Amino acid sequence: MTSVNAGVLIGLDWGTTSLRAHLLDSDGQVLDRRSSAEGILADQKGGFAETFQRVTGGWFDVLPSVPVVASGMITSRNGWVETPYVSVPAGIDELASSLVPFDVSPSCTIHFVCGMDQDPPGGTPDIMRGEETQIVGCLSPGCSSLAKGAAGLFVMPGTHSKWISVCEGNLDRFDTYMTGEVFAVLKEHSILGRLMETGGGPMTGGFERGVSARLDSEASLLRHIFSSRTLALFDRLEPGEIADYLSGLLIGEEVRSAMRDFDGKDDGDSSVTIVGSGALTDRYRVALALAGITAAPAPEDAAARGHFSIARQAGLIDG
Amino acid sequence: MTSVNAGVLIGLDWGTTSLRAHLLDSDGQVLDRRSSAEGILADQKGGFAETFQRVTGGWFDVLPSVPVVASGMITSRNGWVETPYVSVPAGIDELASSLVPFDVSPSCTIHFVCGMDQDPPGGTPDIMRGEETQIVGCLSPGCSSLAKGAAGLFVMPGTHSKWISVCEGNLDRFDTYMTGEVFAVLKEHSILGRLMETGGGPMTGGFERGVSARLDSEASLLRHIFSSRTLALFDRLEPGEIADYLSGLLIGEEVRSAMRDFDGKDDGDSSVTIVGSGALTDRYRVALALAGITAAPAPEDAAARGHFSIARQAGLIDG
Incomplete structure (x- = not known):
């Protein structure tokens, strides 16, 4: 002891x-x-x-x-x-x-x-x-790179993702995205979940496809998410990839929107610190990379x- | 007989x-x-x-x-x-x-x-x-006004709303919006439903507030929908209005996006035929009016x- x-x-x-x-x-x-x-x-x-x-x-x-x-x-x-x-x-x-x-x-x-x-x-x-x-x-x-006085942009992936900007050591602005919860309720309770096969395995290629599709699309999210069903019905998305594709659409939407709102530009010349750990953090790292944004890991035990x-x-x- | x-x-x-x-x-x-x-x-x-x-x-x-x-x-x-x-x-x-x-x-x-x-x-x-x-x-x-050879834009409110354009008597383009289903799963299964009081009564002022808020906002829908919770927590939305406010945000998103996609302009100088009947149709009529768009009713028994x-x-x- x-x-x-x-x-x-x-x-x-x-x-x-x-x-x-x-x-x-x-x-x-x-x-x-x-x-x-x-x-x-x-x-x-x-x-x-x-x-x-x-x-x-x-x-x-x-x-x-x-x-x-x-x-x-x-x-x-x-x-x-x-x-x-x-x-x-x-x-x-x-x-x-x-x-x-x-x-x-x-x-x-x-x-x-x-x-x-x-x-x-x-x-x-x-x-x-x-x-x-x-x-x-x-x-x-x-x-050190994030010491008091620093500026930066942070994302905290989760049920309700937060994007937080820091300026001169203060939390300056933050936005909540319901990405994780919207994914969960669509997967569990909507028609989009009907064709999904989810085995809890590693992230499939469906995720990158979804992120890229969303980064390139100006369609309303209420319309775009329906493509997780139609692509599957047209045999252009494997049953095991549908959930990851939908996850990619939603996280892609979040990343694109947050970078526009916080960065004020869409040129990909930016860096974001990801706070968290585990599989969800990996998804954000992949999505940020596809958007041309450098992702830095936060220190461990940030809350402590x-x-x-x-x-x-x-x-x-x-x- | x-x-x-x-x-x-x-x-x-x-x-x-x-x-x-x-x-x-x-x-x-x-x-x-x-x-x-x-x-x-x-x-x-x-x-x-x-x-x-x-x-x-x-x-x-x-x-x-x-x-x-x-x-x-x-x-x-x-x-x-x-x-x-x-x-x-x-x-x-x-x-x-x-x-x-x-x-x-x-x-x-x-x-x-x-x-x-x-x-x-x-x-x-x-x-x-x-x-x-x-x-x-x-x-x-x-x-008569919609006879074969005519052009026009139609909306069919529902679980999966459809917007359909007709040109020279042919169905020319259509888009599906998952508006109704997204509303239902968020209301029933997400944290947004927790503070809602829904009595099945007439449409409240929350609906128009939601439509107007969405028509005026460029925020991601994944972020904007969270305001149905925060406005309620801040006592700026009555418990009995929260569900209608969320409904307004989603239908407002659909109307705005569809008018941009189909009309190619956002000047409100347009007419849309609403196919359907009942309370949901009324919501679309209200939302279209707020967007400056003239709504025409479809003939009854369109399917027959x-x-x-x-x-x-x-x-x-x-x-």
Whole structure:
């Protein structure tokens, strides 16, 4: 337990479908990690407090007064403690000064990170909870090219993908795309899923075909997605490729639109940092490459890095 | 039974979710009509033949040799008899000469209408089954402004909306928009439905708001639809208006895109014929008006009119 003894902070990245807990040392390094499928939509049998205590079990025996910072959908209306939003442009200073403390017990306080919102005149509002902390983590010391003061564009693939631009160290603008959820409901519940054969295998050539088709098309998405069915009916798309083709159409739409909106140009001379890991991240890397955009990987454990930076800025830990 | 005695043709408009049967006289007037929810996706306990005989029950007792023409998804792979496609541009001549006869019994033959397809070089294929017959019905004598030889643009609202242009009496081009199905799956299965209160009442102001918002926006649809959630979270959209707002966004997207694609201009100086009836048709009328486009109603019983025209052109009935 030597390593756990050196812990100075617990960070909770608590989202819709999962909870990730990190114990960090005074250099911001991850000493121990736990995870659970008990996202806020899961049945919390004993409530969020019991889940929190079970998932972080053991750490408090050794470190009874370790501070805790939490971010993600746990701060939403259906979460544990609803925090307000900090409006863009803003960054680590605003997030650190607006932490919402909540006493779980006389000896344990969780500091909840506020989500961020954006509400342009004449436009529609957008919101995020959790992604702001990951971006702060990407900008933390040690991630030199992305250090505070830097500018850049980030994508966070997911059920609701976020594109976030950073300017002078602040989150400047962000947009949510419902790409992952639209793909899931079309695949599971629409006629487009009827002809699909999905084996959970590696990404097929259907994905690149879909991305390329969408990058080249000005047709409405409501029309273009129907081609995943007609190409299959015409035997020009294999049953095992249809789902990947549809995924490619949607991710291609997202990449094209985001690059136009954020970059203001469509010449492919750009770089985007992909925050995340796993198969979905690979899809975005492929789609960005097809659009002529250089993709850079984000540092690992971005959320934990963000928790550490915010906690230090707020004076919860030394340094 | 006098009127039934005058029948010269049975027309079957047999789609995915319903079957409509019409008995027509020698002027193409509807003498009698039947309908059933036994579309091709319904469980056909005794098969399509038994459903056909039950729904048309009585007509054959009086008119044992009346000819039958059928169109719609009943001619698809999952239907009764799969017919090939006639490619655009084409019209009544090609549809009449390509009828697919099928003997239900020694005394009864159903003549199935071919669907139509479109497969532009470098584009993606599109298909329809049933709508071609309705368009022929809209062009039939008696619908003077739309008579054979006319040009025009038609929209057929539905699960899969079709936009169809007619030139010199032929169906010239058509595009399918998955508007209705995308709305249904987002409402039923995505996070966008969570905050919705839907009482099945009349269309709320949310619909016009959604149409107008979409007509004015260049944002990706994958992003714009998320505003049905955020506007509600920000108390700027009533729970009872959210579903209509989303419907407005999607129909607004369809109208804007189709007018650009078909009209080649975006000046609102256009007219579109809406084929169909009921509440969904009203939505399209409202959306077209907001886009500055004049909407004309199609003649009633367009499918039956189409069956009559095709049957006469094919020599199945005199005239």
